[in-house]
Amino acid sequence: MAAIHPDRSAAAPSAGGGGGIRRRLLPAVRHEEIALLGLFLLVAAFFAVAVPSARSGGTYLDLLRDAAPNLIAAIGVTLLLLAGEFDLSVGSMLAFTGVVTVSTFNATDSMWLGIVAGLLTGPLIGAINGYLVTVQGMNSLMTTLGMLFALRGLVYVWTNQTPVVDENGFSVFTGFYRGEIARIPLPGIIALVLIALAWLFATRTEFGRNIYAIGGNRTAARVSGIRVQRNTFLLFVLSGTMAAIAGVLVASQTGTGYFDAGVQGFELIVIASIVLGGVSLSGGEGNLLSAMLGVLILGMVAKGLRLMGAHTTQQLVVTGIVMLLAVFLHGVRQRMLVESRRRNRA
Amino acid sequence: MPDSPIPGEATVAAPVLEMRGIRKVFPGVVALDDVDVDVVAGEVHALLGENGAGKSTLIKILAGVHRRDGGTMRVAGEEVDFASPADSLGRRIKVVYQELDLVDGLSVAENVFLGGYPKTPRGLVDFAAMRNRTRELLADLGLEIDPALPVGELRVAEQQMVEIARALSRQARLIVMDEPTSALSPAEVDTLFGVIARLKSRGVAIVYVSHKLDEIERIADRVTVFRDGRRVVTAGVAETTPRQLVAWMVGRELHDLFPKSAPAIGGPLLVVDRLSGSGLRDVSFAVNAGEIVGVYGLMGAGINTLGRALFGAAARDGGSVVLAGAAIRPNHPRDAIAKGMGLLTENRKQDGLVLPLAVRANMTLAALARFADLSWIKGGAETRAAAEYVDRLGIKTPSLRQPVRYLSGGNQQKVLMARWMLRQDSLKLLILAEPTRGIDVGSKAEIYRLIDAMAHRGIGIVFMSTEIPEILGIADRILVMREGRITAELGRAEATQERLVAAAATDDEPLPAALPIDAAS
Numbered sequence: 001m002a003a004i005h006p007d008r009s010a011a012a013p014s015a016g017g018g019g020g021i022r023r024r025l026l027p028a029v030r031h032e033e034i035a036l037l038g039l040f041l042l043v044a045a046f047f048a049v050a051v052p053s054a055r056s057g058g059t060y061l062d063l064l065r066d067a068a069p070n071l072i073a074a075i076g077v078t079l080l081l082l083a084g085e086f087d088l089s090v091g092s093m094l095a096f097t098g099v100v101t102v103s104t105f106n107a108t109d110s111m112w113l114g115i116v117a118g119l120l121t122g123p124l125i126g127a128i129n130g131y132l133v134t135v136q137g138m139n140s141l142m143t144t145l146g147m148l149f150a151l152r153g154l155v156y157v158w159t160n161q162t163p164v165v166d167e168n169g170f171s172v173f174t175g176f177y178r179g180e181i182a183r184i185p186l187p188g189i190i191a192l193v194l195i196a197l198a199w200l201f202a203t204r205t206e207f208g209r210n211i212y213a214i215g216g217n218r219t220a221a222r223v224s225g226i227r228v229q230r231n232t233f234l235l236f237v238l239s240g241t242m243a244a245i246a247g248v249l250v251a252s253q254t255g256t257g258y259f260d261a262g263v264q265g266f267e268l269i270v271i272a273s274i275v276l277g278g279v280s281l282s283g284g285e286g287n288l289l290s291a292m293l294g295v296l297i298l299g300m301v302a303k304g305l306r307l308m309g310a311h312t313t314q315q316l317v318v319t320g321i322v323m324l325l326a327v328f329l330h331g332v333r334q335r336m337l338v339e340s341r342r343r344n345r346a
Numbered sequence: 347m348p349d350s351p352i353p354g355e356a357t358v359a360a361p362v363l364e365m366r367g368i369r370k371v372f373p374g375v376v377a378l379d380d381v382d383v384d385v386v387a388g389e390v391h392a393l394l395g396e397n398g399a400g401k402s403t404l405i406k407i408l409a410g411v412h413r414r415d416g417g418t419m420r421v422a423g424e425e426v427d428f429a430s431p432a433d434s435l436g437r438r439i440k441v442v443y444q445e446l447d448l449v450d451g452l453s454v455a456e457n458v459f460l461g462g463y464p465k466t467p468r469g470l471v472d473f474a475a476m477r478n479r480t481r482e483l484l485a486d487l488g489l490e491i492d493p494a495l496p497v498g499e500l501r502v503a504e505q506q507m508v509e510i511a512r513a514l515s516r517q518a519r520l521i522v523m524d525e526p527t528s529a530l531s532p533a534e535v536d537t538l539f540g541v542i543a544r545l546k547s548r549g550v551a552i553v554y555v556s557h558k559l560d561e562i563e564r565i566a567d568r569v570t571v572f573r574d575g576r577r578v579v580t581a582g583v584a585e586t587t588p589r590q591l592v593a594w595m596v597g598r599e600l601h602d603l604f605p606k607s608a609p610a611i612g613g614p615l616l617v618v619d620r621l622s623g624s625g626l627r628d629v630s631f632a633v634n635a636g637e638i639v640g641v642y643g644l645m646g647a648g649i650n651t652l653g654r655a656l657f658g659a660a661a662r663d664g665g666s667v668v669l670a671g672a673a674i675r676p677n678h679p680r681d682a683i684a685k686g687m688g689l690l691t692e693n694r695k696q697d698g699l700v701l702p703l704a705v706r707a708n709m710t711l712a713a714l715a716r717f718a719d720l721s722w723i724k725g726g727a728e729t730r731a732a733a734e735y736v737d738r739l740g741i742k743t744p745s746l747r748q749p750v751r752y753l754s755g756g757n758q759q760k761v762l763m764a765r766w767m768l769r770q771d772s773l774k775l776l777i778l779a780e781p782t783r784g785i786d787v788g789s790k791a792e793i794y795r796l797i798d799a800m801a802h803r804g805i806g807i808v809f810m811s812t813e814i815p816e817i818l819g820i821a822d823r824i825l826v827m828r829e830g831r832i833t834a835e836l837g838r839a840e841a842t843q844e845r846l847v848a849a850a851a852t853d854d855e856p857l858p859a860a861l862p863i864d865a866a867s
Contacts, residue, residue, distance in 0.1 A: 079494055223697060225683040
């Protein structure tokens with residue numbers, strides 16, 4: 001029995017019959033990113049035809065600004081999901097960090113102290129989530145769902161359900177959100193830099209590889225000497241940190257800590273976008289860049305509908321339908337892949 | 347014994363089952379090629395063959411799980427074509443798989459009548475009738491199991507009987523048993539064979555799938571031998587010898603399978619002292635450098651638990667494990683690996699492989715630090731090492747990036763071997779739990795060769811298996827376990843099949859609830 005050369009392509013000749021067309025699958029079937037990019041362009045093209053004002057390049061730069069908080073929060077949630085764990089607390093964290101940031105502005109009259117305080121809440125809450133899940137062995141879905149309610153309630157009680165307004169009116173803070181370098185919005189730049197770092201982290205480092213191993217088979221990872229608990233804990237801290245960065249950005253939109261920021265299912269939209277990007281809900285499978293494309297697709301849908309003048313309630317319907325369509329197409333693609341693998345298997 | 351033939355089952359002229367020229371092709375593999383099998387009423391017909399020879403495919407076609415690609419199939423003279431398991435059941439064929447199709451939380455009676463509960467006139471489930479009928483069916487088999495007990499509380503042997511009772515409740519005329527004894531003690535095997543004799547006497551045909559020659563000699567009337575998807579021969583069991591059967595089945599002499607070379611055994615390496623916990627009781631033994639120590643036991647005897655306990659992957663409450671002078675911490679596989687231990691787990695898909703990950707990533711999982719600078723993976727070095735092992739072990743994969751789930755069982759097992767071989771700089775002791783389970787005979791021989799080669803480099807090997815031939819073939823010394831204890835230690839020269847069986851056998855009675863075979867009627 002001779003080994004096939006390790007780098008021969010997957011389309012090796014097979015003994016069995018079968019048509020040649022099916023074996024030469026469309027690139028869109030072979031590569032998730034290409035399929036998602038196609039979907040994104042399709043959505044963008046639709047709005048470009050339907051809404052004249054969507055045709056300018058500025059729309060897409062705006063999209064990058066609008067989607068930045070989602071993209072950044074989605075980085076942490078994606079990495080956790082790859083390790084097989086959920087983080088549903090990111091929506092409430094958005095509000096919590098915003099309120100902490102602006103309240104600290106008002107209490108200390110220092111912008112930097114406020115930002116630092118806001119950013120620090122992330123790793124802190126992430127560490128609590130991580131401790132409960134890894135050390136106490138609690139289910140992450142339920143743990144972070146509990147955190148979702150507890151944090152939201154805390155924000156309501158603390159703010160009395162009124163927005164916390166920046167009394168100093170720090171213009172640097174709000175200016176940052178509006179700012180741009182070479183026409184690219186600053187929040188977008190932050191998101192892109194973080195995505196690039198996270199992508200290198202996930203694909204090129206030992207820790208990143210271990211994330212996939214933990215999500216793909218926890219027992220196998222453990223008996224291969226991987227520190228499953230420690231790595232999972234660190235990912236919760238990372239996810240909290242990313243959510244805090246997103247929360248500070250949201251607060252900088254208007255210099256206000258909103259008690260209901262992210263209340264309309266922010267965490268669910270983030271997870272849905274990630275799964276739309278092909279990340280497996282059971283962990284171990286998926287690609288960070290595809291997940292980010294998933295976020296951008298839903299972001300584009302929301303933005304396009306806003307430009308069309310659709311009401312938020314109508315947006316909800318369309319977003320849901322786009323999501324169902326994407327999941328359906330994902331299933332079709334999976335079946336085609338399995339089919340072609342079976343044919344090629346020798 | 348009153349002969350109560352199954353209703354509608356008059357003396358049949360035609361065979362119960364006739365399969366002619368059956369062919370089944372999976373992508374790239376001809377699983378069955380022009381296979382003929384016929385089974386007559388009241389016969390036990392054994393299907394014998396190595397893993398991958400085609401037995402499983404044949405019974406899956408019979409069960410309606412796979413559709414044949416060619417050939418004809420007749421049941422009681424009528425041509426049939428099964429599109430689903432329901433079609434097969436409708437023709438009164440019942441397959442009892444190794445993984446039993448029972449619902450643990452439901453009672454024995456509910457399982458027996460699952461899918462066709464008896465009803466009261468008002469349309470509700472008639473539990474009383476169901477329990478009575480179940481008790482009768484089990485009594486017919488010479489068994490007394492409480493119909494109200496949840497199936498999950500029964501022993502595997504009893505669960506098997508529930509499956510058989512279920513077959514009878516559907517008036518099965520053909521029962522297929524897929525390796526039914528793999529989890530049974532010798533006493534339980536006796537009970538099963540008693541039940542098979544009863545089924546025979548009332549005209550039920552049995553297809554008995556096994557690779558254990560002694561069982562086939564005891565129970566079967568005829569045997570059909572498979573090799574590489576073809577039928578080698580069908581013969582009356584009385585007219586064959588075990589030697590002949592092996593020759594048909596393996597197609598080569600057995601010593602080719604075990605390339606055992608003269609061992610180069612060095613000094614003491616592993617010392618296990620009064621290890622207990624997770625069902626283990628006072629287990630003490632030692633392994634020398636370069637030595638292959640086989641650990642034999644029936645399923646449930648604790649051999650695989652022992653492997654995990656040594657490695658720190660199963661809880662232990664007492665005793666010590668010392669490898670090359672360093673104590674291995676309990677419950678801490680990372681420590682065991684750092685000190686030079688490796689474990690190939692018995693269930694490669696459940697706790698060995700990361701199925702969605704690529705072949706390369708699976709290989710380097712335990713040795714990744716070797717290819718990383720401050721956590722940054724040097725892709726080139728990793729790829730070169732993985733490619734080298736793909737070549738050396740003859741792993742068939744279209745690419746290093748292929749998710750490992752798409753490889754065949756034998757190739758997956760080699761990927762796991764490579765995972766520990768990649769740590770060879772620091773590897774001192776490798777524990778292998780059932781490393782050849784479910785892989786084809788060619789891959790088996792290669793795995794044995796790799797193990798032998800590793801031992802020659804001074805690595806101590808602990809080889810756990812429930813298969814006697816391979817233990818006898820590969821080990822320098824054999825430990826036998828029963829109920830978490832070591833019951834015998836035998837040198838290579840003194841070990842025989844009989845001695846291993848005797849030391850592994852549980853002394854418990856036949857199924858506690860079972861009546862003696864003769865007392866039932």
